[in-house]
Amino acid sequence: MPEGDTIHKLAAALRPVLEGTALCRVATRAARGDPLREHGAMTAEGVQARGKHLLLDLEAADGRPWQLRSHLGMYGTWHQYAPGSAWHKPASAAWAVLTLPDRVLVCFHPRELQWCPRTAGARDVPRLDARVGPDLLDPALDLDAVVARVGARADPGRPILDVLLDQSLAAGIGNIYKSEVLFLQGCHPLRPAGEVTEAMLAGLYREAERLLRRNVKPGPRITRERAEEEAFLYVYGRRGEPCHRCGAPIEFARLGEHLRSTYWCPSCQAGNP
Ligand SMILES: [Zn+2]
Structure with a gap:
């Protein structure tokens, strides 16, 4: 299981790469064995760590807000590749693929991965709050x-x-x-x-x-x-x-x-x- 700082480090590393960036393609998998589902081009707005969850806020070309939430569990990992280069894990293990102009970010083997409209995502926050207690790395921690x-x-x-x-x-x-x-x-x-x-x-x-x-x-x-x-x-x-x-x-x-x-x-x- 990654320590809490792992996800904050990951968010800190992804923030300069993603925030404000136009992604050519976003695709996610809803369940094991399902094909990757294409969501089209998106703009990445924000990257946050909440406990062991990584939340990525995106906006579609039509202005609709989306959120990609991943929990890496014991075996999950995000990889970064140059465009066109071979991945180190099989494509069947990829649950999210974010294609940027200069690189491809791939999430392999997450414990959980959820793609949802951010309006529903907002409704999900209390649910996430019930599962995730106060984050010890929250700058406003009491x-x-x-x-x-x-x-x-x-x-x-x-x-x-x-x-x-x-x-x-x-x-x-x-x-x-x-x-x-x-x-x-x-x-x-x-x-x-x-x-x-x-x-x-x-x-x-x-x-x-x-x-x-x-x-x-x-x-x-x-x-x-x-x-x-x-x-x-x-x-x-x-x-x-x-x-x-x-x-x-x-x-x-x-x-x-x-x-x-x-x-x-x-x-x-x-x-x-
Ligand atoms: Zn001792």
């Missing part, structure tokens, strides 16, 4: 409100690692930041949400926001304060390697509702369960 929202809505018996990944509570924390912020706060991944103090919950989301903001730029994802060569993360991906703080071997297990890879230090994040 972090105290986010922490209060999570505290009020999270099931007290639910392990904190699943709460952090729940995009309907707060959007942006993916699997890597989940392990990293739990390490930074010294919190065991399976601690029930009801046993996480208010201060620790605030600390988890504060660190997540800080790390997401710090990493909205090109280059590797870095969580450590002083990243050594090729050692950018505290615990993620470091199974059996010594903890950067205490030297204990980092533990690994597939945990939580979706059995996602989880890394933690048994000494710095001691306690239950």
Whole structure:
């Protein structure tokens, strides 16, 4: 699953390419096995990231506003090609093709892709809001409100690692930041949400926001304060390697509702369960 900053980075990269650009052709696929549907020429108006959703606003030649929403899930990706050059994935895996005068943008294997009139899109926003909580990368983020929202809505018996990944509570924390912020706060991944103090919950989301903001730029994802060569993360991906703080071997297990890879230090994040 891409981290929240991945989609913001993607939006930041696509914005200068797309905004205000006349697209010669837009085509999308509605369902697996369906052919690509042609929508004709469009002008791209805006590119936004909302949690893990990328929203592209377009206007048809007749003035009608459209929106293309994509959620990349685990395997989705946007590629950029020179006109006429071969794609790196089969055309059958392409769900959106945007043809610009100087390049072709292709979305492969998204988890979700929706093409809809933007008037309906506007009606869809509350629905998206119900599924996507406040975005930790929103410039107008009220972090105290986010922490209060999570505290009020999270099931007290639910392990904190699943709460952090729940995009309907707060959007942006993916699997890597989940392990990293739990390490930074010294919190065991399976601690029930009801046993996480208010201060620790605030600390988890504060660190997540800080790390997401710090990493909205090109280059590797870095969580450590002083990243050594090729050692950018505290615990993620470091199974059996010594903890950067205490030297204990980092533990690994597939945990939580979706059995996602989880890394933690048994000494710095001691306690239950
Ligand atoms: Zn440690």
